[in-house]
Amino acid sequence: MVLKKRLDFGFNGFQVPTIPRAPRSARRRGPQKKLVEDGQICAFELLASIAGKLLQESESSSASSHASPGNSQPAFGKDVKQEIQDEHKPPKDECLDHGCSEESVSLELTSKSIDQKCTPKEFLHAESDTALEHASIITNSGSSDKVACQTKSVIRSSKPTLHNYSGKLGRGSPGIGESSYGNLGIPKDSEGLETGGCNRANTCSSKDPMELHAEYPATVNGDNNDKLSLYRDLIPNASFSRHRNDTELGIRDDDENFSRCNKLSTKVKVFRPPSRIGDRRLRKLLTSKYWKVAPKLSECDNLRYDGGVKPTYHKRKIFYNRERSQRDTLCKRRKMVERSSVVTSDGGFSGESVSYSPEKGMNGDKSVPAANGVSSSVIGPQASLHSKESHVKFRIKSFRVPELFIEVPETETVGSLKRTVMEAVNAILNGGLSVGVLVQGKKVRDDNRTLLQTGISCKDNLDSLGFTLEPSPVQAPPSLCPVDLPPLSCEASVPLPRSPSTPLLDSGISDAISDPPPLTNSGSLAESNHESVSSLIDPLTNKAMPECQAIVALPDVNMEPLAAVPVNQKSKRSELVQRRTRRPFSVSEVEALVQAVEELGTGRWRDVKLCAFENADHRTYVDLKDKWKTLVHTAQISPQQRRGEPVPQELLDRVLAAHSYWCQHQAKQHGKHQVCVPRITDTSSTDRHGAERYSAIV
DNA sequence: CTTAGGG
């Protein structure tokens, strides 16, 4: 129920990633979402204070139904504040760089209460007994009843967290942590818990997991619901998950590898039933709660395991869906991206998939099937500790390498191409990447803000949570052009051979990557700089969360008010979904398109797609339609005005012929069989082949 | 989901 409102804290000022984003002018895609930006608000204090208030309010409001305010709210507020400060102290940068952040990131926000149904007592009981289980169970509904309990638990967990944090950082001001606890009135036992659970032990343990993750980016969660995963500690699990993950990764990693995708298509399909719409939706609403990575994953997993499920899609619709889905999978970005996630940033890379473990609404049943419990691996005993607190668990399966535009002479050798690509990749990786966090598609900049404040809570936002890798501002690899922009440049020198271009590029990249450096697309990017990134996520869950920021689980909502402050929702929503990579039509494609249109006419793009581009997953019928549109336009302008790879005049003539013909005929009406002979009327000059064809056809 | 158009 909780609606997210905008969490805009800061201002617009977030810096756009170095990579120049596509022109498209900031699409207004974003309108729907409000940006979350952070500004750097110096006045934490202010925030804190406000936060406190907000929290309270939100809580009450968030309670969807009613407000059961009061309670310990105040405490929360304080807590938050303190936390903020804590976080603050340590420069975020450091954290990221060193990887501290990673740990911290993986907060387990177990949310608030197990569920409303549960009585506090039960809850506690459960906690002790089934701590493990609890982890999985997260409920948003902040039931007022439980508040007390929750709070308590929260506190405990938090404490450890704090300790860790401070410990690591060394800066944490002890005082703060304590005070917070004090406020909360944490029981002593908490200490025991904390110690045991989170701190050191956790840290250590966490590392392992991290490593694992690094290797197997995909990680974990597969189980989702079942939650075997609860026992995260169990190694077996880990391995298990990895397995899956790997597979997944393969699939989803590249947008570019269509071929691969195709092969996998069956699986893929399964994965994303939603089809295009889904796609779009995703993009649009990364945020929307609908978008749950976890579920998808789970789905996938299930399917796979089941093995049996082979989707046979006969209907064309499905067909498309499949296509879409593939695309989605691939892109993500984009995304996902998507993302997912979602998620994409201008800057560029989107964390491929993020899984969140938090389950909302589950009432204690972990068994719940599809639910969301993606992050199986996540929880563990520790969870028990934290149970009440809200920890946000998420796992980043992999990061995609940012899109690169590479321009090289055709005469370039493959080897040099590889090198170039490699350099580009290395430059990016080594140049310093920073991790960006996207919430609802909006980049969240304020590093000091707590997750909660940012709106990342177990409750809702996880759906829309995304991570991105952004190039650090400094470097700009020479050869590469980041993302879209410069395609224009290509004009001058013939860039990539058209047909092969794409493939070439792809292959090149992969090679390059695999080649020299350890880097691998498969999410393993982690190494070098990224490790931190990758580690970020998953591991934490596993062990103790090193830095759990104990935040009271408040509904995201709470934060919103804060957000309200400065920014206009209009700001550039920049990130969100990444635009698809530009893939200029090759002459052969144009030819195929022309051919198809000549036969089918305009207005039947889906059929055109099917007939001529069935295997080109990256060409949607909309793309074809658009291409036709541009072809017509191109044909009508002087050659000098044309840009890009020149299209043979002959084809253009056919385009005009077909265009005029079908326009007159309004061909679309019925399907295929239109017999009329085509006399291409106008386009006098154009006739030539066109006419012939028409007659021939049908 | 498809089309058709505008951006």
Place this chain on the structure above:
DNA sequence: CCCTAAG
């Protein structure tokens, strides 16, 4: 290419 309004 993206986004949307309309079927």
